Amino acid sequence: MSQAIVEFVRDIYKTDQFIPLHAPTFNGNEMAYVSETIQSTFVSSVGKFVDDFERKIEVYTHSPKAVATVNGTAALHAALYMAGVERGDLVLTQALTFVATCNALYHMGAEPIFIDVSKVSLGLCPKAVETYLEQHAVLDERGCVHKQTGQRIRAVVPMHTFGHPVELDELIAVCLKWKLALVEDAAESLGSFYKGKHTGTLGEFGAVSFNGNKIITTGGGGIVLCRDAEAGAHTKHVTTTAKVPHPYEFYHDEPGFNYRMPNLNAALGCAQMEVLPIFLEQKRKLAQQYQDFFAGTGFQFVTEPEYAQSNYWLNAVICPDANARDELLKVTNENGVMTRPIWKLMHRLPMFKDAMRGDLPVSEWVEAHLINLPSSPTEI
Numbered sequence: 001m002s003q004a005i006v007e008f009v010r011d012i013y014k015t016d017q018f019i020p021l022h023a024p025t026f027n028g029n030e031m032a033y034v035s036e037t038i039q040s041t042f043v044s045s046v047g048k049f050v051d052d053f054e055r056k057i058e059v060y061t062h063s064p065k066a067v068a069t070v071n072g073t074a075a076l077h078a079a080l081y082m083a084g085v086e087r088g089d090l091v092l093t094q095a096l097t098f099v100a101t102c103n104a105l106y107h108m109g110a111e112p113i114f115i116d117v118s119k120v121s122l123g124l125c126p127k128a129v130e131t132y133l134e135q136h137a138v139l140d141e142r143g144c145v146h147k148q149t150g151q152r153i154r155a156v157v158p159m160h161t162f163g164h165p166v167e168l169d170e171l172i173a174v175c176l177k178w179k180l181a182l183v184e185d186a187a188e189s190l191g192s193f194y195k196g197k198h199t200g201t202l203g204e205f206g207a208v209s210f211n212g213n214k215i216i217t218t219g220g221g222g223i224v225l226c227r228d229a230e231a232g233a234h235t236k237h238v239t240t241t242a243k244v245p246h247p248y249e250f251y252h253d254e255p256g257f258n259y260r261m262p263n264l265n266a267a268l269g270c271a272q273m274e275v276l277p278i279f280l281e282q283k284r285k286l287a288q289q290y291q292d293f294f295a296g297t298g299f300q301f302v303t304e305p306e307y308a309q310s311n312y313w314l315n316a317v318i319c320p321d322a323n324a325r326d327e328l329l330k331v332t333n334e335n336g337v338m339t340r341p342i343w344k345l346m347h348r349l350p351m352f353k354d355a356m357r358g359d360l361p362v363s364e365w366v367e368a369h370l371i372n373l374p375s376s377p378t379e380i
């Protein structure tokens with residue numbers, strides 16, 4: 001099986017060279033736009049590409065306001081701040097995620113509570129959230145409060161794993177019932193839609209990443225998708241040092257971040273947005289090829305939930321058992337085809353080992369069986 005995968009992937013990418021998990025592609029206007037910023041000298045925090053990029057993302061996602069940031073973690077940090085998460089608060093999130101989700105929480109002074117993921121989406125399970133809250137939370141005049149610790153539970157942060165949208169209607173219902181803010185970690189899901197709506201636009205705030213390995217890249221970068229224009233203006237304000245506009249006075253009216261995306265990076269982003277539809281098309285085709293390849297093999301290729309359209313950012317397969325997984329990892333990597341296991345569950349990391357958590361049977365099962373497969377756009 002492992003050798004067959006190596007050959008199958010080499011056949012798709014038509015190369016004898018090393019095949020990475022996800023490499024960026026620059027065959028559009030990237031060079032022209034980046035050169036233009038250098039020639040204009042506006043390479044830093046002011047320039048037309050930042051505004052253009054934000055506009056392009058707003059049009060594409062139908063977000064009322066998008067605020068570009070230095071990276072996805074910064075976008076998430078600002079989103080949590082904007083959603084009212086405060087020092088000492090608790091936030092429900094999934095155990096199965098990339099560490100950045102929890103790092104952003106940690107640096108807000110908040111603490112994560114790890115909840116299981118759903119088999120349908122591999123993202124936060126609404127039923128598991130509800131079960132945890134029923135057992136451990138009460139509603140009082142402060143909102144949702146943890147019964148054992150007395151801490152406020154402020155928000156729910158789902159992550160759309162590998163681009164597959166979580167069950168958002170059900171999560172929104174839980175958030176309304178328990179008075180929790182919904183902040184979507186949409187870092188991996190640009191181009192993914194939940195029932196026709198772009199991921200990251202259903203919660204109060206959403207955070208997208210444009211790191212080098214994401215579906216499009218700005219080198220490093222991120223964006224906050226904001227629920228309305230007012231929240232958007234405030235997000236822009238806090239991510240740009242919270243300076244009150246004045247021709248020469250420096251006055252800042254709240255603790256701000258310096259999280260603005262440089263114009264140089266936004267130029268790259270503008271060019272990448274132009275080719276996003278092509279990337280998406282190629283990635284769907286690639287996912288279909290994998291799906292056909294794995295059909296009937298005992299290896300279960302991960303597909304989009306039926307309610308969603310996924311960007312298929314990172315392809316994944318569930319191996320029949322741990323031995324098959326280890327063998328596949330070894331043979332593919334030894335043969336220059338990069339594959340990798342999914343992240344370690346967050347509570348296994350030293351800084352989150354004492355965090356509270358619910359039962360995690362699905363997360364543990366996914367952790368032991370899933371590997372990611374090469375997923376770069378194929379033909380561009």
Ligand SMILES: *Cc1c(COP(=O)(O)O)cnc(C)c1O
Pocket residue numbers: 071072073074097098100101159185187188209210211220221222
């Ligand atoms: C990539 C990623 C981030 C962070 O993005 P950076 O731009 O690398 O800071 C956050 N959450 C998840 C789930 C990611 O995959």
